[in-house]
Amino acid sequence: MRSRLTLGADVSYALVAELPEHAAPIERVLARAFGPGRFAKTSERVREQGAVFEPALSRVAINDAGAVMGVCRIWRVRAGVELYFLGPLAVDPDEQMAGLGAALTRAAVDACRANGGNGVVLVGAARFFQPLGFSLVPLGAIALPGPVDWGRFLWCELRPGGLSAARGPLSAPR
Numbered sequence: 001m002r003s004r005l006t007l008g009a010d011v012s013y014a015l016v017a018e019l020p021e022h023a024a025p026i027e028r029v030l031a032r033a034f035g036p037g038r039f040a041k042t043s044e045r046v047r048e049q050g051a052v053f054e055p056a057l058s059r060v061a062i063n064d065a066g067a068v069m070g071v072c073r074i075w076r077v078r079a080g081v082e083l084y085f086l087g088p089l090a091v092d093p094d095e096q097m098a099g100l101g102a103a104l105t106r107a108a109v110d111a112c113r114a115n116g117g118n119g120v121v122l123v124g125a126a127r128f129f130q131p132l133g134f135s136l137v138p139l140g141a142i143a144l145p146g147p148v149d150w151g152r153f154l155w156c157e158l159r160p161g162g163l164s165a166a167r168g169p170l171s172a173p174r
């Protein structure tokens, strides 16, 4: 799966599914975007607790020189029903504020929808994700393995009624 994103007159990226060869450059983008606090986050606990990585639904942004400049990873999880977990989302600091983060998110969510799914959950900034179709998870509906700021716990339904039976602890998919 591959699409092309053009930002401005002369900047364009390919948005592609993640491949093993992207792993090392993605680590560099994550380190530059997040800094050293990244592994303390509750999202990391979710991924450690048996979430199944979905490289074919994840999206990597590659510039015209072939360099990885952003990533949006997708995992399969379960909370009453099968769900997708989005994260990390990161854009290299040199490329931020040009629309790449939003485009990566849209492309990954579209891939999840095309794959057939109930919904996508994530922990992130509501101001960034609400315009992309995410809304706050109702207080207490889903339990995360670690402290959660309910103002940053968001979900997006992928089909009508897809989230109506979503509840309980977020855990590994079946």
Ligand SMILES: CC(C)(COP(=O)(O)OP(=O)(O)OC[C@H]1O[C@@H](n2cnc3c(N)ncnc32)[C@H](O)[C@@H]1OP(=O)(O)O)[C@@H](O)C(=O)NCCC(=O)NCCS
Pocket (backbone or CB within 6 Å): 033, 034, 087, 088, 089, 090, 091, 092, 095, 096, 097, 098, 099, 100, 101, 102, 103, 123, 124, 125, 127, 128
């Ligand atoms: C968050 C991130 C992926 C956004 O990527 P980006 O390419 O800069 O984002 P875009 O250019 O598509 O969108 C920019 C918009 O998002 C807003 N935005 C960007 N980062 C934000 C943040 N952390 N919190 C709230 N809003 C944010 C900007 O203010 C801007 O809004 P505007 O268009 O109304 O001015 C990028 O800033 C990043 O890698 N940050 C560090 C890692 C991180 O915090 N990831 C998110 C965790 S889920």
